[in-house]
Amino acid sequence: MTSSVEEIAEIRDSVRKLCAKYGEDYWLELDRKGGFPTEFVSELTTSGFLTVLIPEEYGGSGLGVLEGAAVMEEICRSGAHAGACHAQMYVMGSVLRHGSEAQKRRYLPAIAAGELRLQTFGVTEPTTGTNTTSLKTTATRDGDDYLINGQKVWISRIEHSDLMVLLARTTPADQVAKKTQGLSAFLIDLREAVGNGLEIRPIESMINHHSCELFFDNLRIGADTLLGKEGEGFKVILDGMNAERILIASECVGDGRYFIDKAVSYANERVVFDRPIGMNQGVQFPIARSYTEVEAAALMVDKAARMFDAGEPCGAEANMAKMLASEASWKAGDVCMQTHGGFAFAKEYHIERKFRETRLYQIAPISTNLILSFVGEHVLGMPRSF
Numbered sequence: 561m562t563s564s565v566e567e568i569a570e571i572r573d574s575v576r577k578l579c580a581k582y583g584e585d586y587w588l589e590l591d592r593k594g595g596f597p598t599e600f601v602s603e604l605t606t607s608g609f610l611t612v613l614i615p616e617e618y619g620g621s622g623l624g625v626l627e628g629a630a631v632m633e634e635i636c637r638s639g640a641h642a643g644a645c646h647a648q649m650y651v652m653g654s655v656l657r658h659g660s661e662a663q664k665r666r667y668l669p670a671i672a673a674g675e676l677r678l679q680t681f682g683v684t685e686p687t688t689g690t691n692t693t694s695l696k697t698t699a700t701r702d703g704d705d706y707l708i709n710g711q712k713v714w715i716s717r718i719e720h721s722d723l724m725v726l727l728a729r730t731t732p733a734d735q736v737a738k739k740t741q742g743l744s745a746f747l748i749d750l751r752e753a754v755g756n757g758l759e760i761r762p763i764e765s766m767i768n769h770h771s772c773e774l775f776f777d778n779l780r781i782g783a784d785t786l787l788g789k790e791g792e793g794f795k796v797i798l799d800g801m802n803a804e805r806i807l808i809a810s811e812c813v814g815d816g817r818y819f820i821d822k823a824v825s826y827a828n829e830r831v832v833f834d835r836p837i838g839m840n841q842g843v844q845f846p847i848a849r850s851y852t853e854v855e856a857a858a859l860m861v862d863k864a865a866r867m868f869d870a871g872e873p874c875g876a877e878a879n880m881a882k883m884l885a886s887e888a889s890w891k892a893g894d895v896c897m898q899t900h901g902g903f904a905f906a907k908e909y910h911i912e913r914k915f916r917e918t919r920l921y922q923i924a925p926i927s928t929n930l931i932l933s934f935v936g937e938h939v940l941g942m943p944r945s946f
């Protein structure tokens with residue numbers, strides 16, 4: 561059952577209190593040295609916030625995406641970088657909806673207890689990018705096992721995860737009626753895989769997101785790692801995507817509100833030409849406009865989350881929420897930078913870090929063009945554009 565307004569306010573309040581222990585300097589320091597917020601993620605897990613989506617029978621809180629979205633939004637609004645933890649929430653959806661009872665019993669209670677980390681999903685490949693169904697990584701049946709060969713790119717948090725959901729092709733694309741067929745999803749134990757057919761190379765990148773390249777060379781995994789049915793892995797991944805889009809959108813709302821808070825307070829306190837800069841319409845109006853856009857996006861996130869939790873089809877709403885929120889947070893970041901003038905560039909003001917971080921969400925986990933093509937084709941009924 562969906563939480564009441566008061567219950568969600570309580571969740572928000574508790575997350576805020578937890579985040580307050582990890583101030584912005586904590587995140588700046590991690591950003592500087594490329595560190596991982598191990599203590600933060602572990603406290604978030606043991607406090608139950610990262611496991612809200614796990615049903616109570618498996619040790620979680622049994623709540624919905626609406627509550628998960630509130631958690632992610634508050635994390636981002638506090639100045640934190642949620643990239644270190646968000647995937648644990650939505651990757652779980654694939655196990656919850658498609659895992660066998662044995663897989664759920666084996667993994668979910670341990671994840672809920674913080675003993676196992678499911679932080680990674682491996683979909684993107686260097687040569688096929690957004691065209692997921694063309695991916696080239698293969699899983700070939702070999703007795704009771706599968707052998708994995710191929711390459712992935714931008715796979716985040718893998719060095720800080722025990723498990724990974726991997727998408728690979730089990731039947732060649734020219735032997736299936738539709739390209740979405742013949743792909744399979746696997747739940748791989750990284751503690752056994754790394755160094756035994758799986759090599760990981762970190763990518764130096766614009767934000768502290770712990771993304772890596774993966775190289776599979778005859779990685780042997782048991783057939784019991786299959787999530788759902790062989791050949792139906794695209795559905796396993798797709799099913800988790802609406803939750804992912806909604807949760808990422810809620811992070812953008814959190815980023816947007818963070819930027820607006822910072823911009824308003826600086827506009828009120830910074831005095832130039834003997835008056836607060838916020839007295840100038842040229843400073844005040846962009847902040848007000850940006851606030852309006854973030855709040856509008858928040859409504860779409862709320863709508864998509866409620867539809868998801870009610871079990872209604874929400875592909876359009878989840879995509880639109882993600883697009884609107886990622887654009888609103890980016891604009892809010894730009895306005896916040898402009899309001900701070902030169903000081904926006906000083907790392908100790910934290911804005912430039914958040915500005916870099918929120919930029920990601922117009923590209924990953926799905927880029928804006930792909931959302932527009934989804935809306936154009938599937939919602940508005942125009943011809944497929946590619």
Ligand SMILES: Cc1cc2nc3c(=O)[nH]c(=O)nc-3n(C[C@H](O)[C@H](O)[C@H](O)COP(=O)(O)OP(=O)(O)OC[C@H]3O[C@@H](n4cnc5c(N)ncnc54)[C@H](O)[C@@H]3O)c2cc1C
Nearest residue numbers: 681682683684689690714715716769923924925927929946
């Ligand atoms: C920091 C970071 C973390 C990530 N983490 C993960 C992860 O954990 N796991 C994972 O699997 N992936 C991850 N990704 C990958 C991410 O999902 C992809 O980068 C994203 O989906 C875009 O794919 P691409 O980079 O291959 O872009 P491409 O597919 O090469 O596209 C490049 C540009 O062209 C546009 N474009 C392409 N085709 C069309 C078309 N037909 N019409 C209009 N425009 C088009 C796209 O919109 C995009 O702007 C991550 C990426 C980053 C940067």
